[in-house]
Amino acid sequence: MARQASIQIAPVREASGSFIDDWRAIRVVWKRELIRFRRDRLRIVTALAQPVLFLFVLGTGLSALVGHIGPYNYRTFMFPGVVAMTVLFTAIFSAVSIVWDREFGFLREMLVAPARRGAVVLGKSLGGATVATLQGCIMLVLAGLVQVPYSLSLMVGLVVIMALAAFMITAFGLMLASGIQQVQSFQAVIQFAVLPMFFLSGALFPLTHIPVWLRVLTRLDPLSYAVDPMRRVVLEHLAIPPAVVAALNPGMTWGSWRLPTLFELAIVLIVGVTCTILAVMRFSRTE
């Protein structure tokens, strides 16, 4: 013992906890997000207020301007965008709550457990994704009010896309949160990341007939690749001629290439995975 006493300790990689430890940590963090979501009724209602305002106030106002096709008006067009908005804000809120967790100490309890830090981040990202998807599902209930049919294939399609989008956004939020030390920075995140992401995503207007600079920006916004498939699946289920659909939603293009839905969803998934990896790395680094 004494002989080794003054040996310099080389920087060691984190002793790898067993996979089962990590799995437990992921489950605990995920469950905690769900419990907190369920318990916080006020948050559920608040998160609905904003999309409802957009859909029924802004949407109605714009409908008067734009006109309608048969029973469908601008609100129908906006509906998938507003669902995406719900998912966006709920997911970001969940992700950034990790900064609160740090401020109020709970994160520390997680970080001293016999699991790797990455497991905590992964649990948080899955938890946030689940919560945001659930909140999005509440919005789907309003579909009938804007003439979107309650068809099973449509609802399933929307839920799948919402889940992917929610995962990506939560991971993105966690990546941002890993660099935030104070709760006060949350407002800055909303202003400089979330609102631009929302406005550039095509949630409120078609991404065609727009100037090149804006076109480029919208293509850089990962959320665009979730909003477009959502709108596409909604329009496919409406009783309007394909030509009108094409005019309403020419969809996401790179140059003149119309991106297939699966390709867009792959982008969403890849961005989500990349952000998760970056968030895990950044959280693991801080001592």
Add this chain to the structure above:
Amino acid sequence: MSEPAVVSNGEPAAAQPARAIEVTDLHKRYGEVEAVRGVSFSVGTGETFGFLGPNGAGKTTTINILCTLIRPTSGIARVAGLDVVSQRAEVRRRIGLVFQEPTLDNYLTAEENLRFHAELYGVPRQTTPDRIKQVLDLVGLWNRRSDQVMGFSGGMKRRLEIARGLLHSPRVLFLDEPTVGLDPQTRVHIWNYIDELRRREAITIFLTTHYMDEAEHCDRIAIIDQGTIVALDTPDALKASVAQDRVEIGTDDVDATVAELRERFGLEASLAEGAVRVYVPEGDEFVPRLFAELSVPIRSVNVARPTLDDVFMAFTGRTIRDTEASAADKMGARMWMRARR
């Protein structure tokens, strides 16, 4: 409070290493500052061991190294026979932690906080409910189990954290300043629970404190100052090693008193809280001589057996309060710098 003794882990006692904690020549440097400068000690299994020292002495750094939260710059630390650097996850499974700052989830109930902890540490599902009841009983919170932590007082939160730290039957429980920020009455309560815990569970406790009176609850104490251990023994032995009584003289002319003590008695006096303080082998025999020979009028005399405060003074030349004051100054300056940025 029904079961008399709870053996804290299922393995036979023989499987436990005789030393719960073993630290050899530990160093931790932060840039220019060396927070821990060559600390060595060991703690026996079942012992309650206290780290006593002012804020900034290196207590929290040492405890964080032992808990695998930070890595030592050099030196070796083993907890429950396992290396804190290379066997990190293994160490974590065997230790319970109670931090200075609360780390509970306020939105969850007491029981949910514990259940999550049990799951996180892999406590078998079928034993979890029993174990939760045991630890909540120990800290007297069983009937508050379904309440959200948000409504708990500071003392209740600390008790719940102690319960949580025990939940996975750790070999070693680390308590970092377990009573800091609590009112005196609650402090006494917390200590009652800790004493009860020592009686009922076969567990090693490692705690830090800067309260002298609390250190007396320990089997052995290490006095740490400026990153090194200056003394290590049982509280009684430490007090005996000072072997001198403290005499405090209240007088209107402090300077003359100090001068006369030096000239006539050959004693180096110090000033403490407005009184002149000297240390003498037999305090009660010294007082009559003092009255006979001192020409300065005396207002009051107080003779006291040595306390740990005196021990700290004897080994470091300062009282804990002095060190605290200067640490607070530094802290204030740092906060100010940060505010300006």
